[in-house]
Amino acid sequence: MTATGPVTVPVTAALALGDDALVLSHRLGEWAGHAPVLEEEVALANIALDLLGQARVLLSLAGDEDELAFLREERSFRNLQLVEQPNGDFAHTIARQLYFSTYQHLLYAELAAGDGPFAPLAAKAVKEVAYHRDHAEQWTLRLGDGTETSHERMRRACDALWRFTGEMFQPVEGLDVDWAGLESRWLESATGVLDRSTLTVPEGPRTGAWSAGAGRQGVHTESFGRMLAEMQHLHRSHPGASW
Amino acid sequence: MVTATALEAELLELAGSVPDPELPVLTLHDLGVVRALRLHGSDAAEVDLTPTYTGCPAIEAMALDIERVLREHGLREVSVRTVLTPAWSTDDITPEGRRKLREFGIAPPRTREASGPIPLTLGPTRTGAAGAADTAEAEPVHCPHCGSADTELLSRFSSTACKALRRCLSCREPFDHFKEL
Numbered sequence: 013m014t015a016t017g018p019v020t021v022p023v024t025a026a027l028a029l030g031d032d033a034l035v036l037s038h039r040l041g042e043w044a045g046h047a048p049v050l051e052e053e054v055a056l057a058n059i060a061l062d063l064l065g066q067a068r069v070l071l072s073l074a075g076d077e078d079e080l081a082f083l084r085e086e087r088s089f090r091n092l093q094l095v096e097q098p099n100g101d102f103a104h105t106i107a108r109q110l111y112f113s114t115y116q117h118l119l120y121a122e123l124a125a126g127d128g129p130f131a132p133l134a135a136k137a138v139k140e141v142a143y144h145r146d147h148a149e150q151w152t153l154r155l156g157d158g159t160e161t162s163h164e165r166m167r168r169a170c171d172a173l174w175r176f177t178g179e180m181f182q183p184v185e186g187l188d189v190d191w192a193g194l195e196s197r198w199l200e201s202a203t204g205v206l207d208r209s210t211l212t213v214p215e216g217p218r219t220g221a222w223s224a225g226a227g228r229q230g231v232h233t234e235s236f237g238r239m240l241a242e243m244q245h246l247h248r249s250h251p252g253a254s255w
Numbered sequence: 256m257v258t259a260t261a262l263e264a265e266l267l268e269l270a271g272s273v274p275d276p277e278l279p280v281l282t283l284h285d286l287g288v289v290r291a292l293r294l295h296g297s298d299a300a301e302v303d304l305t306p307t308y309t310g311c312p313a314i315e316a317m318a319l320d321i322e323r324v325l326r327e328h329g330l331r332e333v334s335v336r337t338v339l340t341p342a343w344s345t346d347d348i349t350p351e352g353r354r355k356l357r358e359f360g361i362a363p364p365r366t367r368e369a370s371g372p373i374p375l376t377l378g379p380t381r382t383g384a385a386g387a388a389d390t391a392e393a394e395p396v397h398c399p400h401c402g403s404a405d406t407e408l409l410s411r412f413s414s415t416a417c418k419a420l421r422r423c424l425s426c427r428e429p430f431d432h433f434k435e436l
Contacts (some may be wrong), residue, residue: 062310065309135340136306136309
């Protein structure tokens with residue numbers, strides 16, 4: 013992808029945003045062949061494709077996209093721990109989508125309004141992510157305010173992933189963002205959706221010693237290594253292969 | 256601001272005449288994705304192409320098709336640049352393009368002013384608590400087959416990221432709707 017003129021790109025930020033999109037894209041792609049209904053399979057694959065497109069632009073700003081995606085070690089990835097969490101059941105995937113797409117939508121809207129090096133991509137991606145957020149919100153409503161079983165599963169999923177949400181608002185070097193404002197808008201939105209879904213906002217900590225989240229520093233959770241092994245296996249086994 | 260020459264305008268039209276690889280009823284001009292063409296010397300051209308969606312896999316095929324058409328027209332060197340700004344919108348689809356989409360059986364996107372998705376309804380939840388939040392659609396999506404405005408959403412993502420799957424409640428035919436972006 014081509015930028016219009018020489019712009020200095022903060023590599024740390026390009027990796028943080030690009031890795032979030034790449035890793036979540038891969039996780040969503042794992043639903044192919046397993047989604048509960050065909051329409052959802054297609055929807056999740058489409059969301060994954062949007063994210064992959066964003067990842068390609070962002071990683072290309074930081075270097076060679078293939079090298080960055082396929083040849084980096086786990087500790088060099090800068091994605092949030094939230095996006096690397098396993099798919100779990102459909103409710104877990106939706107809770108992850110709700111937390112992340114709300115964050116990504118608010119963050120990209122702010123970047124799009126600025127004039128930094130990420131503004132062009134953010135202006136484009138924010139319109140795509142609006143659909144991801146809508147998709148996640150509608151499913152949260154439907155599962156939360158659904159049957160006893162769907163409500164209970166959605167509650168468990170929202171609780172389980174809550175501790176990964178504080179990390180999203182750690183300032184990223186090179187991004188000119190009002191992080192505290194972003195966090196309060198995110199909390200307001202998430203609280204509103206959970207309320208309407210008859211779910212309670214989880215009580216556990218989102219930051220601090222007993223919460224998770226150091227993905228931006230390259231510290232990842234156990235399942236991420238296995239995900240990377242699968243994602244990178246082909247490229248590492250057959251360097252330079254193409255079809 | 257550099258004014259395009261008559262030859263550049265002609266070549267731009269030629270590049271725009273390439274059919275979209277996924278929706279061959281539309282040309283790239285109908286879709287509004289070919290932004291500009293600049294000649295360097297007499298036989299080298301640079302074309303600005305913008306993706307519909309950031310991850311649209313069709314863009315590589317589009318670039319190859321543009322290169323082929325222009326080379327066949329005698330250009331020696333053709334480079335296609337991907338530009339993101341200003342971001343493509345479904346409002347860039349020409350009126351002619353909308354007509355072709357409808358004839359092809361795809362409901363065209365509604366024109367819009369505000370940004371963000373147009374709210375759609377997933378159907379009532381058990382207690383109906385969520386119902387109040389589902390804003391009514393400003394303008395109904397018409398069935399491309401029978402023209403009825405009585406249609407419902409089946410899935411907000413369909414055969415490609417740019418389309419939603421809907422069903423007509425009058426003629427019962429399912430159809431794709433090109434989503435507003």
